[in-house]
Each structure stands twice: as C-alpha cells, then as structure tokens.
Amino acid sequence: MPGSAAFIQFENVSKAFGTAKVVDALDLHVGQGEFVSLLGPSGSGKTTLLMMLAGFEAPTGGAIHVDGKRVERLPPYKRDMGVVFQNYALFPHMTVAENIAFPLKMRGVGKAEREARVTRALDLVQLGHLQDRKPAQLSGGQQQRIALSRSIVYEPKVVLMDEPLSALDKQLREHMQLEIRELHRKLGLTVIFVTHDQGEALTMSDRVAVLNRGKIEQLDTPSGLYDRPRTRFVAEFIGETNLLAGTVSARTDGVATVVLANGGSISCAAPDGFAIGSPALVSIRPEMLHLGNDPAVLNALPVTVEDDVYHGDHVRVHLSCQGQRLVAKAGRRDVVLPVGSQAFASFNRDDCTLVAP
Amino acid sequence: MTIARLKASLLVLPLIVFLGLFFIWPLWMMIATSVQGGTVRLAFPATAVAIAQWNGDGLPSPDVQAALIQDLRAEVVQEVFGDAVRSLNSQQAGFRTLLPRTMTALRNAGADATPKLERIDPRWSQPSFWLALKRGMPAYTDANLLAAVDLKRGDDGTIAHVAPDMAVNRAIMLRTFIIAAQVTLACAAIGLPFAMLAASLGGWKRNFLLLAVLLPLWTSLLVRTAAWMILLQDQGLINQILKALGLIDASLPLIYNRTGVLIAMTHVLLPFMVLPIYASLIAIPRNLMPAAAALGARPWQAFRHVLLPLAMPGLLSGSLLVFMVALGYYITPALTGGAGDQMISSVIAFYATGTANWGMAGALGLFLLVPTTLLYIVYGRLSRTPLGQA
Numbered sequence: 001m002p003g004s005a006a007f008i009q010f011e012n013v014s015k016a017f018g019t020a021k022v023v024d025a026l027d028l029h030v031g032q033g034e035f036v037s038l039l040g041p042s043g044s045g046k047t048t049l050l051m052m053l054a055g056f057e058a059p060t061g062g063a064i065h066v067d068g069k070r071v072e073r074l075p076p077y078k079r080d081m082g083v084v085f086q087n088y089a090l091f092p093h094m095t096v097a098e099n100i101a102f103p104l105k106m107r108g109v110g111k112a113e114r115e116a117r118v119t120r121a122l123d124l125v126q127l128g129h130l131q132d133r134k135p136a137q138l139s140g141g142q143q144q145r146i147a148l149s150r151s152i153v154y155e156p157k158v159v160l161m162d163e164p165l166s167a168l169d170k171q172l173r174e175h176m177q178l179e180i181r182e183l184h185r186k187l188g189l190t191v192i193f194v195t196h197d198q199g200e201a202l203t204m205s206d207r208v209a210v211l212n213r214g215k216i217e218q219l220d221t222p223s224g225l226y227d228r229p230r231t232r233f234v235a236e237f238i239g240e241t242n243l244l245a246g247t248v249s250a251r252t253d254g255v256a257t258v259v260l261a262n263g264g265s266i267s268c269a270a271p272d273g274f275a276i277g278s279p280a281l282v283s284i285r286p287e288m289l290h291l292g293n294d295p296a297v298l299n300a301l302p303v304t305v306e307d308d309v310y311h312g313d314h315v316r317v318h319l320s321c322q323g324q325r326l327v328a329k330a331g332r333r334d335v336v337l338p339v340g341s342q343a344f345a346s347f348n349r350d351d352c353t354l355v356a357p
Numbered sequence: 358m359t360i361a362r363l364k365a366s367l368l369v370l371p372l373i374v375f376l377g378l379f380f381i382w383p384l385w386m387m388i389a390t391s392v393q394g395g396t397v398r399l400a401f402p403a404t405a406v407a408i409a410q411w412n413g414d415g416l417p418s419p420d421v422q423a424a425l426i427q428d429l430r431a432e433v434v435q436e437v438f439g440d441a442v443r444s445l446n447s448q449q450a451g452f453r454t455l456l457p458r459t460m461t462a463l464r465n466a467g468a469d470a471t472p473k474l475e476r477i478d479p480r481w482s483q484p485s486f487w488l489a490l491k492r493g494m495p496a497y498t499d500a501n502l503l504a505a506v507d508l509k510r511g512d513d514g515t516i517a518h519v520a521p522d523m524a525v526n527r528a529i530m531l532r533t534f535i536i537a538a539q540v541t542l543a544c545a546a547i548g549l550p551f552a553m554l555a556a557s558l559g560g561w562k563r564n565f566l567l568l569a570v571l572l573p574l575w576t577s578l579l580v581r582t583a584a585w586m587i588l589l590q591d592q593g594l595i596n597q598i599l600k601a602l603g604l605i606d607a608s609l610p611l612i613y614n615r616t617g618v619l620i621a622m623t624h625v626l627l628p629f630m631v632l633p634i635y636a637s638l639i640a641i642p643r644n645l646m647p648a649a650a651a652l653g654a655r656p657w658q659a660f661r662h663v664l665l666p667l668a669m670p671g672l673l674s675g676s677l678l679v680f681m682v683a684l685g686y687y688i689t690p691a692l693t694g695g696a697g698d699q700m701i702s703s704v705i706a707f708y709a710t711g712t713a714n715w716g717m718a719g720a721l722g723l724f725l726l727v728p729t730t731l732l733y734i735v736y737g738r739l740s741r742t743p744l745g746q747a
Binding site: 054055056075076077079080081082083085086087089091092093102103105106107150151154160 | 642644645647648649650651652653654655658662663666667
C-alpha cells in the first residue's frame with residue numbers, strides 16, 4: 001500500500017434510490033498511488049460507489065474526502081478526476097488528438113502545450129500514428145487506449161475506471177490489464193477500478209474491495225482475499241472453494257479445532273473470533289486437497305472418487321465425503337485415482353481457513 | 358434473374374404511375390406553360406406567319422393587317438381568344454378593349470369589306486400594339502419568367518425593369534424568403550431545447566412531449582390556423598388573459614400582421630424541426646455528456662463542444678425542412694397575415710385561380726421550385742452523412 005495517508009476516504013457513505021439501499025453505511029480508505037479494485041456481482045453497489053466519487057451521483061448520507069477536501073457536493077467538472085467508461089465514451093465528431101486535447105482545452109491550456117501533452121499521452125499508449133483518425137475508424141482496443149490516455153493527459157488526482165475492459169475479447173483484455181498496470185506503476189496514478197471479473201481484480205490490484213449488497217465484505221490484498229477469505233460470500237465469490245460446516249471445539253492462538261457436522265475433526269488456521277462452541281465453516285481451496293491412502297495424516301477426510309475431469313493442466317476430481325460433494329484439483333504429476341475408489345483427502349492446517357457461516 | 362427483377366419492379370409500378378401522373382406530369386405542364394407563348398399564336402395563326410416577316414420598324418405592311426383581319430373574322434374557340442387577349446393585355450395594356458372592339462367592327466362590316474384597322478380604332482396606328490402582337494407570337498417566350506422577377510423585354514428586345522409601381526414580385530419573393538428564414542429561426546430556437554428536454558427524459562414524460570409535437574401534425578393545417586385566429590384576435594384568449602392579468606391595457610395586435618404569421622407558421626412547422634433534432638440527440642451515446650463533465654467541461658462547454666456538434670446534422674436537416682416547407686406556405690399567411698405579409702404562393706394562386714394566367718403562375722412556381730430543389734439536394738446529402746464522418 002504505497003502512500004500511507006488515506007487519499008480517498010468514504011466515511012459512512014450511503015446511497016438509496018427510493019427505498020432501495022444501494023450503498024449502505026460504507027467506509028473505504030484508499031492511499032495515494034494505490035490501485036484498488038471494487039469487485040462484486042451486479043447490483044452490489046460498486047458502480048454507484050464510483051459514480052459518487054466521480055460526482056454523477058450524490059450520496060444520501062456520509063462524506064467523501066479526496067486529498068483532504070470534501071467533494072460530495074462538487075459537480076463532476078470540478079473534481080479533477082479521470083474517468084474511463086465502459087464503452088470508452090470517445091467523442092465521435094472529434095479526431096483522436098482532439099479527444100485527448102479536450103480536457104486540456106476545458107482547462108484553458110494553451111495550444112502549443114496542448115499539442116505537446118497530447119503527443120506525450122499518445123506515445124504513452126503507443127498510438128501516436130492514429131492521432132488524425134476518428135474513433136469510429138479504430139478497433140476496440142485502440143479506442144480503449146485512447147480513452148485511457150484522454151483520462152490521464154491532464155494528470156488528474158485519481159483515475160476511475162468503470163469496467164473498462166468488459167467489451168474486449170479475452171486476449172486483448174489480458175493484454176490491456178498488463179498495460180494499465182504498467183501505466184499505473186510508471187505514472188504513480190491512484191486508480192479505482194470497478195469490475196465484476198475476479199481474475200481481473202486479482203491480477204491488477206494492490207488491494208481489492210469485495211462488495212455485496214452495498215457493503216464491503218472484505219478489503220484486502222489479492223492473496224489475502226484468496227488465502228484468508230473472512231466471509232462465506234468472499235470465499236465462494238473469489239475462486240472456488242470447499243466449505244465444511246462444523247463447530248469450534250478447541251482453540252489456541254491462531255489455530256482452532258473444528259468438529260465437523262458429518263463426523264471427524266479438523267485442525268485449522270483461524271482468525272480472531274470463533275470462540276469455542278461457535279459454528280464455523282472450514283474453507284479449503286481445491287488445489288490444497290491431496291488424495292492419498294494414508295488415514296493417519298492430519299486432516300484426512302475419507303472420500304469416494306465420483307469423477308475425474310481432464311482440464312489439460314490439471315484434473316478436477318469430484319469427491320463425495322459422507323454425502324457432501326468436494327472438489328480437488330490434481331496436478332499432472334499427482335496420481336489420479338480411478339472412479340469409485342476409496343481414498344483420503346488431506347490438507348495442511350495452514351492451507352485452510354475458518355469463515356463465518 | 359432479369360425476369361425476377363422485372364417482376365419485382367412491378368410492385369412499385371403503381372407508385373411510379375401515380376408519381377408520373379399526379380406529380381411529374383403536372384409539374385412539367387406548369388413549367389411548360391410558363392414558357393409557352395402559344396395562346397396568341399393559336400388564336401391568330403395567319404398573323405403569326407405574316408408578322409414574322411416584319412422587322413419591327415414603324416408599322417407593319419398591309420399584308421400583316423390583312424392577315425389579322427382574316428384571323429379576327431375566322432371562327433375561334435372563345436377560351437382561346439380570351440387567353441390570347443389576356444396574354445396580350447399583360448404585355449400591353451389596352452388589348453382587352455381593342456381586340457373585341459375590332460372583331461365586332463369587322464364582323465359588322467361584312468365579309469367583303471376591307472376596312473382600315475386605324476379607322477376602327479386609332480390604337481392600331483401605334484407601333485407598340487403591333488410590337489406586342491409580334492412579341493406574343495413565338496412558340497416559346499421568356500416573358501413570364503422575366504415578369505416573375507419584375508423584368509420585361511423592352512420595345513427593342515432588351516431586358517429592362519418594369520415600372521416601379523408594377524414591380525411587386527421581387528419584393529414578395531424577398532418577403533417569402535425572409536418569413537421562411539424567420540420561421541426557421543423561431544423553430545430552431547424553440548425546437549432545440551424542446552428536443553433536448555424530450556431526449557433527456559424517459560418513460561411517459563418523453564412520450565407526452567413527443568405526442569405534444571406529433572398531435573398537431575395529425576391535425577388539419579386549416580384547423581390549426583383557424584385555432585390561432587381564435588387565440589390571437591384582439592378579443593381572443595391571449596389578449597383577454599393578458600388584460601385580466603393587468604399586463605396590458607389595450608389589445609396587442611397579434612393577428613393580421615407579421616407577428617400572427619410567424620406565430621402560426623412556427624407552431625405548424627415545429628414538428629419538422631423537433632423530430633430530426635430529437636432523432637440525432639437520441640443517437641448520441643448516453644455516456645458522452647458524463648464523460649465531458651468528468652473531463653472538466655462545464656455544462657455550457659459540454660453543450661457547445663459535444664452536444665451541439667453532434668446534434669448539428671439534425672438541426673440542419675430540421676432547418677432545411679422547415680425552410681423548404683415554409684417557402685410554399687399559402688393558407689396560414691393568408692388567414693393570419695395582413696396585406697403586407699402575403700407570400701409568393703398567394704401571388705401564384707392569384708394568377709392561377711384569379712386571372713387564369715397559368716403562364717405567370719407556372720413561372721413564379723418555377724422560381725419557388727428551383728431553390729427548394731437545391732435545398733432538397735443539400736438536405737439529402739446531410740441526412741445521409743453518418744455520425745462521426747461529418
């Protein structure tokens with residue numbers, strides 16, 4: 001988290017459309033130079049949050065500070081933020097150069113400096129040769145780069161991106177992800193990036209805020225989110241997981257013993273909370289499950305192999321553990337057990353975590 | 358392949374026949390009539406041949422006089438003779454009395470007598486009457502076209518201005534263009550904000566606004582004009598309300614003047630402005646205005662640099678449409694305007710129905726048709742230019 005002081009602060013921010021609460025008493029702090037993604041299913045309030053920051057929606061409660069100033073009553077044109085829209089929102093009647101010069105023109109930048117900065121911004125996205133084209137003559141990826149360079153040419157405090165890559169095909173999208181990261185690093189931009197694509201959020205961001213029903217479920221680094229999900233929603237939304245229901249029966253600092261609902265007990269890394277007797281879910285990622293024949297290892301669950309599905313780089317093994325379905329990912333070097341065979345699925349104490357049910 | 362195509366074209370045959378019969382043919386006939394000098398030639402065939410030999414100096418030879426006498430004694434269809442007289446009279450005042458009098462005198466004199474024309478009427482000794490007769494003879498004439506713009510051929514055949522007290526067409530033509538331009542401006546001033554409002558709203562509010570524009574379009578022009586006559590009168594609704602509110606003491610002169618014409622025509626033509634602008638506004642991607650704001654454009658800057666340029670094709674189409682239609686307006690200025698607000702169509706109507714001078718009506722119509730056609734070509738170009746290529 002570069003830049004320690006909170007550069008963007010949402011304090012207790014709410015937004016309601018009629019009786020529907022889209023954002024619910026939300027707090028979020030973003031540091032200067034940080035790349036934070038807002039990730040969530042549609043209707044989770046992520047776009048509304050961005051629109052409130054950009055100034056297109058006014059919060060119904062709470063305060064938003066940017067760089068120490070309250071902004072929630074400022075009109076968009078006074079907020080000095082770069083916004084990249086889903087469908088690029090390039091002006092069709094202007095050339096590429098005119099599009100990029102537009103924010104400079106609005107700020108009264110002189111013609112000579114305008115041209116110099118447009119050239120620099122275009123070089124940054126390597127599209128200098130297209131400056132006299134109209135947007136309609138460009139491909140989707142080129143349009144996206146132009147929109148990007150238009151949003152940073154005036155060196156805004158923050159760049160907001162609203163699902164900017166969702167209209168591109170997979171290969172181009174991955175390429176653009178790298179390019180945006182590169183720009184972020186090179187220019188030290190503060191970026192708020194809205195997406196519903198968890199892969200995109202995990203690969204690009206310094207931190208990811210997972211939103212659900214107008215609240216932040218978890219704000220964490222990508223690896224923190226994946227390895228230590230704190231709620232069932234996050235565990236299920238990010239990646240794939242196996243959840244085993246049980247009750248905490250013993251606990252020491254950082255470790256809990258959970259008695260599973262269908263028998264057996266598991267030793268598991270546990271965050272704070274989860275006192276003895278409280279219900280909990282054990283979350284184990286499929287790639288952390290190892291299949292073997294030794295019942296003596298720690299955290300061994302007796303399973304039956306239901307199906308093996310070949311995926312090229314791995315094999316998905318569908319398991320049944322006393323009526324509950326589990327999924328394991330076997331690497332190419334692992335022994336693949338035939339369908340119908342009995343085995344034990346085991347995992348390390350630190351490779352699983354407890355989440356609230 | 359070709360047979361299939363032929364069969365397919367049969368589908369539009371009724372349309373083509375209709376257009377040909379009720380649009381192109383009458384249009385062609387009107388244009389043709391405006392340049393035909395035929396009525397005089399038709400009524401005086403012998404004179405036409407004889408007078409062609411005369412060079413126009415002094416008085417024509419006795420052969421020409423004999424030919425005219427022969428023509429006047431011959432039986433002609435009453436309408437043909439009447440048309441010829443009217444046509445000659447419009448070139449040279451006096452023919453309206455001269456020709457019938459001469460004809461009666463000749464018929465009374467008997468078939469064998471050879472009276473001198475000067476004896477019957479001294480005007481036959483004036484060369485100007487003979488010149489007018491000679492000039493009325495050619496199969497094609499530019500007399501009507503020249504008269505439409507207040508010009509005529511002088512006695513020596515050069516083009517000259519008509520007497521100032523007869524020169525009204527140019528002034529009325531100019532007035533027609535000015536009124537059409539004023540109406541276009543008024544429609545643009547009202548139509549652009551209206552279309553912007555309609556395009557920015559959603560649901561029933563948008564439908565209501567569009568209906569408010571379309572409903573008058575489905576109502577008869579005459580009814581709408583009549584409604585304005587009721588509203589704008591000295592004792593009409595508007596004046597009564599203003600008086601009741603104490604804003605005015607005496608009635609405002611809202612009708613039978615230019616104000617009335619502009620109000621009524623603007624209202625009638627507003628849909629032609631609103632609909633093209635609305636269409637171009639609706640086509641603008643929804644996030645362009647937010648993008649402009651986010652990039653630092655104040656509302657008026659966003660309007661000036663983004664919305665207006667993108668709405669311009671619609672605004673231009675609408676303006677051309679309104680201007681073209683306004684040029685030909687007749688009923689509305691006739692009912693809501695004063696004598697000084699009549700447009701060129703009323704003059705055309707006067708020639709066509711009032712004096713049956715189809716040549717003049719056609720010539721004036723041609724002067725209306727040419728600019729309208731040119732504007733229509735511009736309009737066609739504009740409406741075909743796609744967004745972003747303008």
